[in-house]
Amino acid sequence: MSAKFMHPSVTARNTAPAEAPDGDAGGRGVYAIDWRAARLARRACCCPAKPAVIVVMPPTATRPHPTELLLCGHHYRVSRHALDLAGATVLDLLGRPVVGDLWSARAAA
Numbered sequence: 001m002s003a004k005f006m007h008p009s010v011t012a013r014n015t016a017p018a019e020a021p022d023g024d025a026g027g028r029g030v031y032a033i034d035w036r037a038a039r040l041a042r043r044a045c046c047c048p049a050k051p052a053v054i055v056v057m058p059p060t061a062t063r064p065h066p067t068e069l070l071l072c073g074h075h076y077r078v079s080r081h082a083l084d085l086a087g088a089t090v091l092d093l094l095g096r097p098v099v100g101d102l103w104s105a106r107a108a109a
Contacts (some may be wrong), residue, residue, distance in 0.1 A: 035069055039093050044072040056089040
């Protein structure tokens, strides 16, 4: 796979800490997310579909840093419960926190 299709966090391109467009991702801190690259990504981390959300997984004992994932709508929907249990922060591609169903959050915005 060509590096141009990989998420910037994998290729170490454009990974300087950046605030979410709304200031600080709903009061949950500042994440090192390249928002422009996330919005322009052609595929999610989970499958060839276009990303719908950015999931920030919190640090763990074996991974001492937060990790972001680009998930498509389907994989976000089927993983919501596990992501909630893991304490993940879910943001839409505009940097707004997503709570519950992604599509109801977009409709309310």
